[in-house]
Amino acid sequence: xxxxxxxxxxxxxxxxxxxxxxxxxxxxxxxxxxxxxxxxxxxxxxxxxxxxxxxxxxxxxxxxxxxxxxxxxxxxxxxxxxxxxxxxxxxxxxxxxxxxxxxxxxxxxxxxxxxxxxxxxxxxxxxxxxxxxxxxxxxxxxxxxxxxxxxxxxxxxxxxxxxxxxxxxxxxxxxxxxxxxxxxxxxxxxxxxxxxxxxxxxxxxxxxxxxxxxxxxxxxxxxxxxxxxxxxxxxxxxxxxxxxxx
Amino acid sequence: xxxxxxxxxxxxxxxxxxxxxxxxxxxxxxxxxxxxxxxxxxxxxxxxxxxxxxxxxxxxxxxxxxxxxxxxxxxxxxxxxxxxxxxxxxxxxxxxxxxxxxxxxxxxxxxxxxxxxxxxxxxxxxxxxxxxxxxxxxxxxxxxxxxxxxxxxxxxxxxxxxxxxxxxxxxxxxxxxxxxxxxxxxxxxxxxxxxxxxxxxxxxxxxxxxxxxxxxxxxxxxxxxxxxxxxxxxxxxxxxxxxxxx
DNA sequence: GAGTGGTCTAGACCACTGT
DNA sequence: CAGTGGTCTAGACCACTCT
Numbered sequence: 001x002x003x004x005x006x007x008x009x010x011x012x013x014x015x016x017x018x019x020x021x022x023x024x025x026x027x028x029x030x031x032x033x034x035x036x037x038x039x040x041x042x043x044x045x046x047x048x049x050x051x052x053x054x055x056x057x058x059x060x061x062x063x064x065x066x067x068x069x070x071x072x073x074x075x076x077x078x079x080x081x082x083x084x085x086x087x088x089x090x091x092x093x094x095x096x097x098x099x100x101x102x103x104x105x106x107x108x109x110x111x112x113x114x115x116x117x118x119x120x121x122x123x124x125x126x127x128x129x130x131x132x133x134x135x136x137x138x139x140x141x142x143x144x145x146x147x148x149x150x151x152x153x154x155x156x157x158x159x160x161x162x163x164x165x166x167x168x169x170x171x172x173x174x175x176x177x178x179x180x181x182x183x184x185x186x187x188x189x190x191x192x193x194x195x196x197x198x199x200x201x202x203x204x205x206x207x208x209x210x211x212x213x214x215x216x217x218x219x220x221x222x223x224x225x226x227x228x229x230x231x232x233x234x235x236x237x238x239x240x241x242x243x244x245x246x
Numbered sequence: 247x248x249x250x251x252x253x254x255x256x257x258x259x260x261x262x263x264x265x266x267x268x269x270x271x272x273x274x275x276x277x278x279x280x281x282x283x284x285x286x287x288x289x290x291x292x293x294x295x296x297x298x299x300x301x302x303x304x305x306x307x308x309x310x311x312x313x314x315x316x317x318x319x320x321x322x323x324x325x326x327x328x329x330x331x332x333x334x335x336x337x338x339x340x341x342x343x344x345x346x347x348x349x350x351x352x353x354x355x356x357x358x359x360x361x362x363x364x365x366x367x368x369x370x371x372x373x374x375x376x377x378x379x380x381x382x383x384x385x386x387x388x389x390x391x392x393x394x395x396x397x398x399x400x401x402x403x404x405x406x407x408x409x410x411x412x413x414x415x416x417x418x419x420x421x422x423x424x425x426x427x428x429x430x431x432x433x434x435x436x437x438x439x440x441x442x443x444x445x446x447x448x449x450x451x452x453x454x455x456x457x458x459x460x461x462x463x464x465x466x467x468x469x470x471x472x473x474x475x476x477x478x479x480x481x482x483x484x485x486x487x488x489x490x491x492x
Numbered sequence: 493g494a495g496t497g498g499t500c501t502a503g504a505c506c507a508c509t510g511t
Numbered sequence: 512c513a514g515t516g517g518t519c520t521a522g523a524c525c526a527c528t529c530t
Contacts, residue, residue: 012507014518040496051520056497066492072497073527090491094436190340191487193439193457193480211439211457216486234439240462241437243489245336246312258526260499286515297501302516318516319508 019048019058027067027078028222034080034177038068041076067185067222081183082174090173090187090219093140093239103138103145105170108203110134112154112161122218122229123153130154132161134168137203138232146234147200156182156227172228173219182221184228190216191241194233204235213241261296265304268294273313273324274468280326280423284314287322313431313468327420327429336419336433336465339386339485347386351416354381354393354449358400358407368464368475369399376400378407380414383449384478392480393446402428402473418474419465428467430474436462437487440479450481459487 023044032038041059045052059076062068066089070076080086087102094100115123115131123131132154138146150172152160157180169175176182192214201208212233219228234241269290278284287305291298305322308314312335316322326332333348340346361369361377371377378400384392396418398406403426415421422428440460447454458479465474480487 016518042496053521054519057518059497070497071528073495073529075496075528092489092491187491189489189491191437191459191489192482192485193459194482195457209455211441213437213439213459217491236438236440241489243338243435243437243487245338245433245435245463262499288515299502300500303499305516316516317509319510319514321509321515 015050016054016057016061019044019050019055020061022048023058023062024067024222027062030181032078033181034078034082034183036078037075038078065185079183079185080174081171081177087171087174090184090217092242093145093234094242095140096238096240101140102170103140105148105168106137106139106144107168108135108137108147110161110164110168115151115153119151119229123151123226125153132157136168138234140239144204144235145239146232147203148230148232151229152227156180176227182227184219185221186224187217187219189218192216196233200233206235206237210235212236215241262300262303262307265290265294265296265301266307269304269308270313270468273308276427278324279427280324280328280429282324283321284324311431325429327417327423333417333420336430336463338488339391339480340488341386342484342486349384349386349391349416351394351414352383352385352390353414354383356380356407356410356414361397361399365397365475369397369472371399378403382414384480386485390450390481391485392478393449394476394478397475398473402426422473428473430465431467432470433463433465435464438462442479446479452481452483456481458482461487 026032039047041052041055044055044059048055059068059070063070063076066079068076069079088100091100091102110132112130112132114128115125117127119125119131120127120129125131130153132152134150136148136150137144138148154160157176160180163179173184176184194212194214195209196204196206196212198208200212201210204212206212213236215232215234217230217232218226219230221227272278285293287298287301290301294301305314305316309316309322312325314322315325334346337346337348356378358376358378360374361371363373365371365377366373366375369377376399378398380396382394382396383390384394400406403422406426409425419430422430438460440458441455442450442452442458444454446458447456450458452458459482461478461480463476463478464472465476467473
């Protein structure tokens, strides 16, 4: 382990930050799969030859970033999108009465094609790389409420189109995780108010040109590597998007 | 200080959490004003008769919640809305090119009246309490981009209307802080896509019925006490609302 | 009972700021 | 220089889980 301090060492990154970095690397490399237990604090402390408190701080930060989950008496586990709590983590729409209801999905189309310039830029792909494009309708309480377009790199999710065809699960992130070992850890969204296109108006049963909330999301895995570009256009007549500012 | 552990004590809130609670209480009571330095860790540790590490953890959490700011070698200071970094903390609109540009404000109206039922509920006021209602236009890059309605309790901001008339500053939160000693620490926003009213279309220079992004914000001070209800309706033709999901 | 994470203590040294 | 916060160590005890 690199020295934390000392006149000969120009690098002065705190020890706990170095430990955290190494652990995230090992997580990224897939050394521990989602849901699995990590070695204990004392094991890490011995392995890296540092004090348990230092390891503790590193893992605490990973827990803050929701990369791992800790349980007293049980251990530290790699966070998994498949837990109930995590399923709604990236879903911010609420009914006007304040209730959160996860939507069902009705597939519209799924096809592969070459990435255009914007897609390649957003997903950091070579120009002309193959992408899988999914269109689907999101249904809340029986009514179609949003039209969603999802773009992912074929290379990152090989054979997804052939594998699932029109049988996509409601939530994609647990699916990405279990089928392709890719875990979404963070996302950035850009919101705008837009006019519904004729096609959107029809499938969402709103007036032509009705206002829709457009949510443009880029989802990232470990190390801020982009995984999925998703554009959702929502009817907000009976729902709202909740944002908390701290 | 209450014991942290022990068979006779059913309460087992961690010591650091109790310390944090007391410090926030003292902050709320106005013992230290925004920008002021707090006593040092060791002083608190002696005062509360706990280890410095425990005080440290309590203050670290307050720093995470952005109630205080810490500077190595200088001290710990009450966070202030008047710093450059804090001014844009609750402003989430960006130009399409990604730049963040704080808006100017053009006052439209400012008057006092009695709170209706919804206003009283949102701001936790007695029905019929007096509120101050401000309407203003927010201007970015010379063009009007949003129409904003702000509702605050007159009792919390006594004489605000008479005091400032039509001379409101661009940013209200620093003004609340310096003039009334009220610091906004957190906010909750509900977003929807709506149609511009005839009046909004006129002042924002958009087509009648054009889609606008409605941001309905409730701003809170210490202890989640609501301070301000604000509804902003934005033209998102050249701007977007940015949200980060972790 | 052994093993886990969570809290608390006490002390050391470091980096940085002011005087 | 003394005083501040930031890091690291070492050890103690606690609450909880599993065997």
